[in-house]
Amino acid sequence: MGRSLKIVGGEVYDPANGVNGAVREICVQDGKIVESCTGAAEIIEARNLVVMPGGVDIHTHIASPAVNAARGFRPEDHRHGLMSKRPGIRSGVGFTVPSTFATGYLYTKMGYTTVMEAANAPIGVRHTHEELIDIPILDKGIYVLMGNNEFILKYLKAGEMEKVKRYVAWLIRSLKGYGIKLVNPGGVEQWKYGKDVESLDDKVYYFDVTPRQILKALSWANESLGLPHPIHLHANRLGIPNNYLTTLETMHALDGSRLHMAHIQFHSYGGENWGGFCSKAVEIAEYINAHPNVTTDIGQVVFGDATTITADGPWQYRLYKLSKNKWYNQDIEVETGCGIVPYVYREKNYVNAIQWAIGLELFLLIRDPWRVFLSTDHPNGGPFIFYPWIIKLLMDKTFRAEMLKRVHKRVLSDTTLPKLDREYTLSEIAIISRAGPARALGLQHKGHLGIGADADIAIYPKDDDREQMFEHPVCVIKDGETVLQEGEIVGSRDGKTLFVIPPEVGEMDPEFKTEFENYYTIEYENFPIDVEDIPNPEAIPAGAAR
Template identity: 85%
Template sequence: MGRSLRIVGGEVYDPANGINGTVKEICVEDGKIVESCTGPAEVIDASNLVVMPGGVDIHTHVASPAVNAARGFRPEDHRKMHFSAKPGLRSGVGATVPSTFATGYLYAKMGYTTVMEGANAPIGVRHTHEELIDIPIVDKGLYIELGSNEFILRYIRAGEMEKVKRYVAWLIRSVMAYGVKLVNPGGVEQWKYGKDVETLDDKVYHFDVTPRQILKALSWANESLGLPHSIHLHANRLGTPNNYLTTLDTMRTLEGTRLHVAHAQFHSYGGENWGGFCSKAPEIAEYINNHPNITTDIGQVVFGDATTITADGPWQYRLYKLSKNKW
């Protein structure tokens, strides 16, 4: 028999099993939670502490060529937080874009066991894997960004859906990705010409396809392949007034199909212009709550400094004009 463990006195939160803040004992044997320990067990006193399932950060940016570039762009960020080497631990630096070992330690301290790197161009994934391997303690995975991939757009234009599916399968296997990410579908390609898409039916320059077609094609390919995660969507018109209408249109387009809406609060704004800017989060939340095919992460915003990492060029330019900040 392996190690036995009793966690006593903690406030337990386990939504999957309907436990909401109950003080109770948790027993672990051979790495699995059991009703009770059958023999001597190590005891951890968790009084005044929260006991919960390991956290899963389904959308983060911790390793990729983009993250490494962000570290280079923000030398001042390295000075804000230091981690000294200790027995069993390595040193590290960085506040908003910490180094690899620091990233693992910080996630573990917050109770996370799994983190998913949010967006990678397939050509840079080898480096991403090298960094993920360097992050200690937590399990890791990554998504590849295909929402404006040239081959995908060509195949959609030609109506060659089977090629879309086979290309997605080949990329997933070749770069060892977990799932498919879409960032501002069609809009990232449009940004090469200084433009963005305003609706799901705008045509993408030179390809004569629309964001709606891209959404449907990649969702179909994802489901046909039986991938474990739905398409992971950074929707169009992030951060702009009245974009909640685009978000609702997007979710309705994929009615009945699995969909993950990333950083949803950035896609939940109303108002005809910046002067009338307001939140439409209740409308988005109501739709998601009534459609079990949709999952979401909220896009947590905290006060203070940040380093934004995104493939969404149009949004990053708008953010620069709004904030006047460097990055």
């Protein structure tokens, strides 16, 4: 029998259940939200406090071979955030690429309880699961990279769509993944010989298929398998001036299908070159406003240190040449690539300031908060620990005005940001940071405080300084247990690994094993991951085909 508790007197923000600041009692038993507790319950006094579901991050890079490579090659980064051991708490390092234990504690310290690791090469997923074991408290899921997978390209070339679908199901099932991720579809395969794709209709070397074909095929496979989350797309041409045209064309190509556009800020740029670099947030927001099939997370830029980590190898090569910073590249056989470049976003740098403004423009111009989610594309736009700062920018136009005085002056003249008066409400913040992402992920027991939901709860002080408020929760509850009290982690525990069980759509062909071993360097039988190797798994069933 688990713990019973009642959170009483708090102002509850539970937008999924239509609760908007009303004083409600929340009852918890055995790790779930219940109507009422059956026996004696511990009381948590929440008068004058704000109660929300635990935060849900739909897009972050916290564990993978790539993230670990970034940690290993940035010793200079870690000295900003040393974290001491305490009884029951492991030591670690923080900042842009925190160590695993630190990652769990730092998210918890903001009231977040569920995060999705956004980019994993299939052959490295076994590594990611091992890292996730050492990220305490949080529930976690893994998106699997598929947009440059040579088996998928080969099946597409041959027009064998059913094989694409079967292979996708096999990958998700074998790896205990949560969803399909695409990064610069076609472009990373081109990078394997040092090139990229320029448009949606460029042909990929040897395979003769286009990014457009890859997008459509994987979207179709995703929907016909009934996976809970739509395809999670890092579109082509990330970071490059005038990429907004590709972004619009991409969304248009998938018109009518569910689609999650990742870190859209990085895909909303105009201008023929860096000199003419400008915001196209208005055009992108307009399209999203008119197309309810699209969700997005922003990838907000935060000034200061960042580490850019992405499977988008060709983009990272460009960033290495632009920034002249150190450059890590790791191409992954059969599957994808990986590039890492440290980066500093500066307030007075024209491009960086415009990038910062674009993110905020998009937040403020996209009208439906259920379709735009809080992210920094951690640690690409900056580390996740700055979410409270972003919340303050969204909720407080006076603070925005102060920031506008500090950043490069052309933000004033070249973007719509100075004219945008909108201020997010607490309910809207609860949507973009928990209810919305949970819904887009198809996680029915997350992101809300209704009966049957996981008892993942964050209790914040009421503070007009919204950064202070969201940076310092009074109490965080995970699965019904108190994990943070008065700013300190008090009960580290294991989180769960969320994975999707796709429907049975047939075995792989008998010749697949031979093909696998021809192009990979490991045995076919050694590729799948046993569910027994994952200490706290939680299976999420797929839904009906769409």
